[in-house]
Amino acid sequence: xxxxxxxxxxxxxxAVSALGTDALLFESLAPLSHEAQERILMVADQASQWRxxxxxxxxxxxxxxxxxxxxxxxxEMQSRVQxxxxxxxxxxRKAREFELPVVYGGERxxxxxxVAAHNGISVADVIELHSSAIYTVYFLGAHPGFAYLxxxxxxxxxxxxxxPRLKVPAGSVSIGGAQTLPSGWNLIGHTDRRFFDPASAxxxxxxxxxxxxxxxxxxxx
Amino acid sequence: xxxxxxxxxxxxxxxxxxxxxxxxxxxxxxPLDSLAATIGNLMLGNDPExxxxxxxxxxxxxxLRQAARIAVTGSDAQVEVDGQRFPPWWSVPxxxxxxxxxxxxxxxxxxxxxxxxxxxxxxxxxxRSTDLKAGFGGFHGRTLRxxxxxxxxxxxxxxxxxxxxxxxxxxGLPMPREGDGNxxxxxxxxxxxxxxxxxxxxxVRNEFLTVTWQITPDSNxxxxxxxxxxxxxxxxxxxxxxxxxxxxxQIPPHGQPIVMQCDAQTAGGYPxxxxxxxxxMWRLAQTPIGGKLRFQCVDMxxxxxxxxxxxxxxxxxxxxxxxxx
Numbered sequence: 001x002x003x004x005x006x007x008x009x010x011x012x013x014x015a016v017s018a019l020g021t022d023a024l025l026f027e028s029l030a031p032l033s034h035e036a037q038e039r040i041l042m043v044a045d046q047a048s049q050w051r052x053x054x055x056x057x058x059x060x061x062x063x064x065x066x067x068x069x070x071x072x073x074x075x076e077m078q079s080r081v082q083x084x085x086x087x088x089x090x091x092x093r094k095a096r097e098f099e100l101p102v103v104y105g106g107e108r109x110x111x112x113x114x115v116a117a118h119n120g121i122s123v124a125d126v127i128e129l130h131s132s133a134i135y136t137v138y139f140l141g142a143h144p145g146f147a148y149l150x151x152x153x154x155x156x157x158x159x160x161x162x163x164p165r166l167k168v169p170a171g172s173v174s175i176g177g178a179q180t181l182p183s184g185w186n187l188i189g190h191t192d193r194r195f196f197d198p199a200s201a202x203x204x205x206x207x208x209x210x211x212x213x214x215x216x217x218x219x220x221x
Numbered sequence: 222x223x224x225x226x227x228x229x230x231x232x233x234x235x236x237x238x239x240x241x242x243x244x245x246x247x248x249x250x251x252p253l254d255s256l257a258a259t260i261g262n263l264m265l266g267n268d269p270e271x272x273x274x275x276x277x278x279x280x281x282x283x284x285l286r287q288a289a290r291i292a293v294t295g296s297d298a299q300v301e302v303d304g305q306r307f308p309p310w311w312s313v314p315x316x317x318x319x320x321x322x323x324x325x326x327x328x329x330x331x332x333x334x335x336x337x338x339x340x341x342x343x344x345x346x347x348x349r350s351t352d353l354k355a356g357f358g359g360f361h362g363r364t365l366r367x368x369x370x371x372x373x374x375x376x377x378x379x380x381x382x383x384x385x386x387x388x389x390x391x392x393g394l395p396m397p398r399e400g401d402g403n404x405x406x407x408x409x410x411x412x413x414x415x416x417x418x419x420x421x422x423x424x425v426r427n428e429f430l431t432v433t434w435q436i437t438p439d440s441n442x443x444x445x446x447x448x449x450x451x452x453x454x455x456x457x458x459x460x461x462x463x464x465x466x467x468x469x470x471q472i473p474p475h476g477q478p479i480v481m482q483c484d485a486q487t488a489g490g491y492p493x494x495x496x497x498x499x500x501x502m503w504r505l506a507q508t509p510i511g512g513k514l515r516f517q518c519v520d521m522x523x524x525x526x527x528x529x530x531x532x533x534x535x536x537x538x539x540x541x542x543x544x545x546x
Contacts, residue, residue: 017416020496021524023466025416032461044244057243057464059488064464066243069525070532140246141462141488144355148462148488160459160490196246198345198357204245 011086012036016078022054022069026081027062034150036061037138041208042088047081058139058208060148095136097211102131102173104189106220111186115158115175127216129153130175130188135212145196145204149212158186170195173214222286223336225369226320229278234340234359234371236272239348243464243487250350250358251483253277253331253442254506256390256531257295261335263538264292264312264387266378266546271339272349274365276332277442279325283334285315286370289379290337294389296330296507298323311386314379329509337376353442354484378546385545390503393534397501397517397527407433407513410501413524415469415493420454428452429494434478434514442484444471445505447514451476454492465489468497470516480505500527 012030019025028036040058047056047065052072057064067077104127105112116123135149158175171192174185191214195205206212225232235258238251252258252275262271274281279298285291292312293300300307301322307313309332315321323332342349342360351359360369387393397409418426434447453476465471469481471491480497481489482505497505498519508514519527 015416018413018496018521019415019464019466019493020413020468020499021521021528022499023464025463027416027463055241055243057487059463060461062461062463064466066466069528074521139462139488140244141464142246142486144246144352146246196355198247198352198355202245203242203247203346208244 011039014082014085016081018074019064021074023064023066024074024077024081025062025064026085030061032061032150034136037136037150038209039085039088041139042091043081043084045091046084046089050080053077057141059141060138095209095211096207097213098193098206099213099215100173100191100193101217102189102191102214103218103220104130104216106189108172109187109189109220111158111174112188115156115186115188118158119155121155123219126156126188127219129156131214131216133213135214137206137208137210137212139208140204140206144198145206147195147204147206147210147212160185223340223371223373224284224286225365225367225371226282226284227367228281228365229276229325230364231277232281232365233275233351233353233363234272234342234349234365235275235351236339236349237270238483239346239350239352239358242346246487247346247355248352248484248487249467250348250352252333252506253483254295254333254503256503256535257331257506258333258335259535260310260387260390260538261292261294261333262339263535263542264294264385265290265335265337265376266542267335267337267339267376271335271374272342272359273333273335273340276323276334279323279332281323281334282320284320285317287317287373287379288314289373289376290314290381291321292335293323293332294335295332296326297328298326298332307384308386310389311384313384314382328507329512330507336373337379338374339376341372341374352484383545387538387541390531390534391507393537394530407515408504408508409515409517410504411498411517411519411524411527412470412495413498413519413521415496417454417458417460417472417492418494420456420458420492421452421472421494422455425452425454426494429478430516430518432515434516436508436510436512436514438510440510442482444482444485445480447478447480449477452478452494458492460490460492462488462490465493466496468499468502469493470495470497498524498527500524500531 135151356362
């Protein structure tokens with residue numbers, strides 16, 4: 001585990017852009033890493049508490065800040081984020097561990113063979129590599145409860161589909177570029193775990209920072 | 222209570238939106254035209270959080286089982302109460318058993334039926350808005366159908382007999398100035414450059430700002446899909462997923478822009494050319510499928526000034542209502 005001092009030292013530069021008048025997007029200019037993502041999550045937690053901030057939304061190696069421009073200016077938000085980025089308040093988040101049972105292939109894993117072919121390995125290798133890695137939840141987004149995971153084995157990297165699939169059923173397990181899980185990507189299997197419950201005050205099963213493993217329960221042709 | 226007698230197909234319960242849950246992947250939902258919905262609630266003396274009906278496809282027919290006041294805002298939908306016509310942007314009393322009909326507006330666009338007290342559905346994650354994609358919130362997480370019966374919360378001003386209207390935004394707000402004197406029937410919508418603005422050549426950006434775009438039929442509450450010339454960045458790019466908001470104009474690989482709407486995914490990865498300014502989102506909502514759009518690039522000062530004009534307009538309506546109620 002890195003200390004707050006370590007984290008403060010190697011701060012990559014941030015690119016800032018506007019999303020209209022009341023939102024800003026901050027993107028780390030360093031390559032995606034666990035450390036950089038941890039910094040993003042820390043700054044997001046901090047920024048959520050600031051006056052005038054509606055929500056701080058972490059992304060993959062980036063952070064979107066939604067604020068009320070009648071209360072705070074874009075310039076003030078930018079300087080506060082830059083400051084927090086250089087010296088984030090270290091919140092020790094309690095990473096929970098989840099093991100998700102996955103049925104690989106079949107109707108709900110239509111792209112399993114494509115992922116194998118693209119990487120020149122067998123379907124059994126894909127399942128072995130995918131289910132033996134340890135993943136970290138980088139952020140939740142796109143659809144309710146959907147988790148973007150870091151930690152995908154480089155031998156499984158597969159570009160996103162040119163034509164996103166129109167319907168992606170809940171519980172789909174997929175690969176897009178170097179990321180794994182959400183929609184429109186290469187579907188390799190499914191899990192019966194429920195990731196989202198709108199009746200709960202914490203509606204998502206997973207939270208950023210959580211550890212995820214996949215356990216192969218079955219491989220369908 | 223309100224009984225739905227018939228709907229054109231896409232009528233939902235919405236409120237001001239579901240905020241604070243984007244980091245769980247939950248979008249804000251709420252009305253496509255939040256300005257019209259805000260004014261509708263103001264015209265009834267309602268709480269700004271009160272829920273209402275959003276009508277995208279017409280006609281809509283409903284019967285009130287109680288005395289209530291309603292306000293219909295948004296498009297220029299024709300409103301009838303038991304056959305008697307009222308102009309849009311009016312607030313009128315309705316008696317138990319009376320039937321309210323909204324017919325398709327001549328110029329298209331989304332309409333709002335607000336009712337004194339607001340629609341009573343259970344709040345989910347702090348909002349009564351329907352999330353159609355995830356299937357929760359609003360009335361059982363779905364669009365309304367014939368035979369549905371909605372409860373109404375007690376309203377402060379359900380019983381007055383006064384009938385009145387307000388000046389709609391298209392008359393109460395200044396039009397964006399015409400940049401090139403090329404008057405057309407297109408809706409002019411102002412945008413601010415977004416992160417990948419500079420990844421498009423100046424010629425492509427100029428084309429984006431000068432041509433007339435058409436809204437295609439596969440548009441919905443998630444995004445308005447536009448048809449026009451191919452818009453492509455200088456180089457193809459794959460971005461890491463990041464937060465997006467309604468108004469963001471994404472350019473997918475096929476080069477036809479998508480303007481994200483209130484049911485947009487909370488994260489996206491396509492290049493972002495620009496963002497429609499908040500003050501002009503209602504203009505988008507009031508441009509129908511098949512309608513034409515033109516984009517005008519403004520700077521942050523102009524965008525903030527446009528926001529102020531909208532706030533001033535809302536404040537004027539609010540002051541008038543305080544005198545009435």
